[in-house]
Amino acid sequence: ADLYKLPPGPKPFPIVGNLLQLGPISHPHITFTSLSKKYGPIFSLQLGQVTTIIISSRECAKQLFQNHDLALAGRHEPDAARVQAYHEWSIAWLPPGPRWRSLRRICTTELFTAQRLDSYVSVRKQKMQDLLNFISKSAKEGSLVEIGPAAFTTTLNLLSCTIFSTDFASFDSDSSHDFKKVVEETMVAGGSPNVSDIFPVLTSLDLQGVRRKLQPHNKFLRRVFNEQIDCRIKNRKEGSIACNDLLDVLLDSQFGANEQEHRQAVISVFGDLFLAGTDTSSNTVEWAMAELLQNPVTMAALNYELASIIGPERDMEESDIGRLPYLQAVVKETLRMHPPVPFLLPRRAQETVIFGDYLIPEGAKLLVNVWAIGRDETTWPDPLKFRPERFLERDIDFKGRDFELIPFGAGRRICPGMPLAYRMVHLMLGSLLHRFEWKLPEEEAKNGLDMSEKFGVTLAMARHLKVIAIPIPGLHFK
């Protein structure tokens, strides 16, 4: 190993490493993409005490997932994830040991199997009707539709119905607003530079107050989940019939050494699902709509596909997705340009790894810049053009085998929610476009849309998209 060096990077100063050279960074995915042009597809930065290695090309991602997936499957959890010891029972932040495996198995064997997802088709259909009714109402009243929040409320209810057999939000109340705020602020805090992450010796001081700030959000989620658990336990004691939702499954399983640990585990899993599943999916729908509104020819092609495959007499259904290749291409193109998780969750080298010509020391933090990989002009001609046709010409999927498109990651830590996200995103986007024509308000139509990004663990539109919905004439729903 002595023969190998760290990947190239700017020369670090003592103690601070490269921090001063980098200065304050509001959009690390963009800054790190520029650095990769200078230092290469694998480069290193010394960020305070933490050696950080950044991967920015398809080839390096392939090497990582095919040759070193296990050695590099640890997590560098941000201090923000340590609020109330959340990370100790979180699928997203645990190292890949027995505890992580048993929690993750719940996802793969109970929650996201094709059979389980199929059994919830009618729930999703109902939630989609709620969304379409809300938009019809806005259209009638002539009010603008905020796509992101509407998609968020829908996703939130889709998850809460699958997990707790109840709606968490309605379009007319502030309930989804509270959830949205919690998810958004948690994502921004988890992704923002934090002294505690750069100088782990200082963690206990929480100098930037990140944990303090997230405490109420964590409390909010705990309260909501605890209420559901208490109510279910009470109902069970009173002999009511099983709901067969995820809550039932988790209450019947056993994690941890005692009841308190069991509850902690169950609450962290719920936290993972709601935090990881909501704004990732709704942001995808919002970005897709924003791109389509600026690319009228693409929008027209998609409308044509929806009209000819689904026809004017019914709404889109989940079983249509396979017959809508252009819709699928639009979703892939959106995930390429606007990956909802711009860096895969930070990994930790569990041992020292020889990676090609370089050395990745044990304990190093590894970031995979998916955003850079999606915009790499050596793999994607005209990377800044929204052109779904590229996916009709080439057979590329996002399931973790084509390393130029890995918005869900790859390898053993690939997103376990992908099968559900796949159904929700296609269904929301397809239904919205099949039922309504969409227009930008006059000012945006004239000046163009503001596509700036707000960085966090997830990448959101800095300004929510507000659009005019017009019911498509000639639709006859039974």
Ligand code: HEM
């Ligand atoms: C478009 C929607 C989504 C995208 C783009 C997305 C993307 C990702 C990515 C990139 C990761 C990290 C992978 C890695 O570090 O290698 C991840 C992890 C995860 N996702 Fe998703 N996700 C989405 C939706 C969902 C949904 C709907 C759920 C569940 C309801 C979910 C649950 C999780 C969980 C639990 C993890 C942690 C896995 C682990 O660390 O072992 N995600 N997701």
